[in-house]
Amino acid sequence: MTDVPPAPFRNEKALKRLKKRRAADTRFRLYGLSAIAFALAALSLLLVSILSQAISAATYHVVRYDVVLDPAxxxxxxxxxxxxxxxxIDGFYELLRSNLLQTFPDAQGNRLATRQLGDLVTRLAVLPVAKAVAANPTQIGQELTVKVPLNDDLDLYLKGAVSPEARVKLGAVEQGSETATGQVRLSGPNAFKGLQSLIATQRAEVGDAADARxxxxxxxxxxxxxxxxxADNLEMDLLAGSASDFQGTRPLAxxxxxxxxxxxxxxxxxxxxLALKDMGRISRVPHTSLLTNTDSTYPExxxxxxxxxxxxxxxxxxxxIAIPVGIFASVYLEEFAPRNRLTEIIEVNINNLAAVPSIVFGLLGAAVFLGFFGLPRSxxxxxxxxxxxxxxxxxIIASRAALKSVPPSIRAAALAVGASRMQSVFHHVLPVAGxxxxxxxxxxxxxxxxxxAPLLLIGxxxxxxxxxxxxxxxxxxxxVLVYSWATHAERAWEPMTAAVIVIxxxxxxxxxxxxxFLRRRFERRW
Amino acid sequence: MESTITESRETITAGTSMDETEGLTYPRIECKNINVSYGDKRAIFDISLPIPDRSVTALIGPSGCGKSTFLRCLNRMNDTIESCKVTGEIIMDGENINDPDIDPVLLRSRVGMVFQKPNPFPKSIFDNIAYGPRIHGLAATREDLDEMVEKSLRRAGLWEEVKDRLSSPGNSLSGGQQQRLCIARAIAVRPEVILMDEPCSALDPVATARIEELIDELRKRYCIVIVTHSMQQAARVSQRTAFFHLGELVEMGDTDQIFTNPRERRTEDYITGRFG
Incomplete structure (x- = not known):
């Protein structure tokens, strides 16, 4: 057998090396892909978490009531x-309260109940109504349908954000009657078996804590x-409505x-x-006041x-301030300034300045603009x-980079036809670098x-x-609003904060x- | 405006001596003892060179011999390089254009330049040509400007190719067309001298041939100085040739004489391809 030189395309050693190179290639691509996947995942996690919170603040509940604008x-x-x-505001709030008291007469005469009923809507919520009426005084004495935001906690309750809640449809109630102790008794054969078993499961899960629910x-x-x-009888304290309302229905527990x-x-x-909602007087509407109202201590x-x-x-x-000053500084530094020690120092310092923590600028602003120049706070x-x-x-750094990327041949061309340095910069370099x-x-x-951070320090x-x-x-x-709303304790601020982040x-x-758009539209190639 | 320039040119050229140019034409530019250094490094040593009017002077030599640097002295483009220092006298129209009192902007409107790589402005073909006349105020009306653009493009032999698309960008032309556009742009400001720094080195042979024809045509009106790496090109287009080596002017003379009968040994070696 004679020595046959290996075929150049089938050389085993070369093929082996090639395989290694290919593997390295594939590995590198995988690293790149996974890096991009990680970045995308982080971004979508951020967006999903913020949006899912903000979505609940996109709508809110308002209470509708008809009122006669009593001039007295x-x-x-x-x-x-x-x-x-x-x-x-007190007058308008009084109108609202009396309307609610008319709707729920049980609360009358009970101070605690009256107060709780009034708390369904925050006192300040009627302010826009008062302003609207003041702007149009002919409405005084007329009847008016008004919508005001529901208290934020009840709003959250209706959105299901206050507490987990287990629901069960009861069996048909045959009879609902008042007992001697002022309670209501509902009865129906096996009507409450489902509720009983639900309570039993909950007790099995959390023990005696279930009793407090x-x-x-x-x-x-x-x-x-x-x-x-x-299983057949249920006794309860009536919170709203009357015993006869339950008769012949299948209530929800x-x-x-x-x-x-x-x-x-x-x-x-x-x-x-729940009663107002059933009457159709509470509705969920887009939360436009998030964009039209100013800050308030009440989330709603x-x-x-x-x-x-x-x-x-x-x-x-x-x-x-920053755009013209930045552009002029960078144009001067890049196109006109002589290259010497001084400009080098300036350049290094500008780069350092870009790395200074923002809160330091806030301190500077507080000391110089507020303290020395006496400009107004906040x-x-x-x-x-x-x-x-x-x-x-x-x-400055970005502009200089843009100016640097303009090919010097354009400057030379402009100078060679007799343009001054400024003309060459303003007619040719800046349009390209723009x-x-x-x-x-x-x-x-x-x-x-x-x-x-800097805004916090200047108030x-x-x-x-x-x-x-x-x-x-x-x-x-x-x-800053995000910061201050995020520091509030009430739960209702959470979705509100997320909503501001979305804005x-x-x-x-x-x-x-x-x-x-600017890049796509105006970037020139040569 | 045209007439005043030609007038002044005639009066000055008439007064200039013609001894050193060996009867060719009057020297348009007279360079005396030019030295150029970049920082500590000297690039050009004591070069004296008369440049005749209405003819082509070719500067040849190996890379780094200082021919481009010398060319850039003639319209003071070296001013834009900070570390560059030029001494010596460059006499044009009886004035030393290397004098700091002379404004390079005015000088460059009379000494145009074409670069190695075509560098049209990123604007339309029309604006590329019109830019010079506009900044120098050469055109009073829009019609003047149109006429000027057409004339420049015609002289650069580009008019027929671009007359229907004057508003399309200058970069959309082919390399050779772009270079002719740059020549037209230089012509548009009515210079008397045109400097060309290896104008064909980025072009294919066909485009090169067109540019060479154009140079031969332009010679009738302008004083042209061309730097070239191609000795054939120098032989084809120029009437006078100067050979540079290591920053020195080795030999200068009529092109025929340089290529057929060089006086210096180094010139002969270079031309016959023994170095460089």
Missing amino acids: VIAPAGKDKPADVARN SILVTSGTATGRVVSLS RIIALPEAQRNVSDKQIAWT LAGALAAIVGSLLTMLVTGF APLVGGLVLALLTLPTI PGIFTGAILGMARALGET MVAFVADVPSGPADESTALP LLMFLITMNGIVV
Whole structure:
């Protein structure tokens, strides 16, 4: 057998090496893919967690009531000027309370019950009504249908966020009657067997804690709390409605896991709310007041308008300062400044400045703008100035990169036809670098929009009940609102905070969208 | 405006001596003892070179011999390089254009330049040509400007190819067309001298031939200085040739003489391909 040289395409050694190279190739692709998958997963986790919380704040419950605008209550003699009417919250609230008392006469005469009934709607919720009536005084004395937001805890209850709740449909109730002790007895053959077994399962799960749970039995507008129970008979305290309401119906029983003492909403309030809902007087509507109201101590009344306007004003100030200054600085540094020790130092310092923590800029702003120049506290003007300082390095660095990427041949071409240096920059270099510069500027602004720490230090965390009308007014900003709402204890703030985060994200997405558009539309190639 | 320029040119050229150019034409530019250094590194040593009008002067030599640097002295493009220092006199129209008092912007409107790589502005074909006349205020009306653009494109031999798409971007043209566009752009500001820095090195042979024809055509109106790596090109297009080596001017003379009968040994070695 003679030595046959290995065929060049079937050389085993080479094939082996090739296989190794291919494997390395595939591995690298897998690393890349998994990195992207991880990033996407993190992003979608963030979005899902925020959106799932915010979605519950997208709608809220409002109570409708018909009321006669009695002038004696809302505009008594001597206090009947529009300004007085607008301020007469007590009068309007009184109208609402008496309407609720008419609906649920049982609460009359019982101070605790009256108060609880009044708490169905926050006192301040009638403020928009008062303002609307004051703006249109001919309505006084007329009948009016009004919708006001339901108390945030009851709103949460209706959204199912207060406590887990087990429901069971009862059997047909043949008879409902009042007992001698003022309770209501429902009876029907085997009507309550299902409820009994449900209680038994719960007791098996949590033990005696199940005894503390409220069991509410509802039929139409009537609701009672179960006191004792057998397969055929049920005794309960009536919370709303009357005994006869249960007769011949199949009521719904709900076992609320959280005991009444640990909730902000009492069983009675739940009963009234269910009744109002059954009457069709409570409806779930889009939560537009989130965008039209200003901040409030009551979650159902709070909105982000002041913060949105504050953020826009702040961005306006930031943009007007940081963008031109940043562009001029970068153009000068990149196109005109001599390359020497001094410009090198400046360059290094600008890069360092970009890495300074934002809270340091806040301290600087507090010391210089508030302390030295005496500018107003909590004002978008100061916030904008601080954020301008913060974004300036970012904008300068991005603009310089954009200017650097312009091929020098274009500058040479302009100079060679006799353009001055400034003409070559403004006629040729800047138009080419423009999209890159604006991309950097907008990304810098987007960063500023999300900054919280420096704004906290210059007092923009204040509670602002009025929409700021100018950059020198007291104001807050969206990220700061997120911060302050997130620190509230009440549960209702949680979805509200998520909703504000969504608003903030919308702004950021819009800005980034503009960046993408600019790139697509104006980027020139050569 | 055109007339005043030609007038002034005539009066000046008439007064210039013609001894050193060996009877070819008047020297348009007279370079005396040019030295160029980049920082500590000297690039050009004491070069004196007359450049005749209405003819093509080719600068040849191996890479890094300083021919491009020398070319860029003639319209002070070296000013844009910070570490670059130029000494010596470059006399044009009786004035030393290397004098700091002379504004390079005015100089460059009279000494145009075409670069190695075609570098049209990222604008329309029309705007590429019109830019120079606009910034120098050469056109009073829109019609003037249109006419000027057409004339420049015609002189650059590009008019027939682009007349229907003047508003399309200059970068959409082919490489050779782009280079002719750059020549047209240089012509549009009515220069007297055109500097060309290896104008054909990025082009294919067909486009190169067109540019060479164009150079031969332009020679009738302008003083042209061309840097080239191709000795054939130098032999084809130029009337005068200067051979540079290591920053020195080795030999200068009529192109025929340089290529057939070089006086210096180094020139002969380079031309016959023994080094470089």
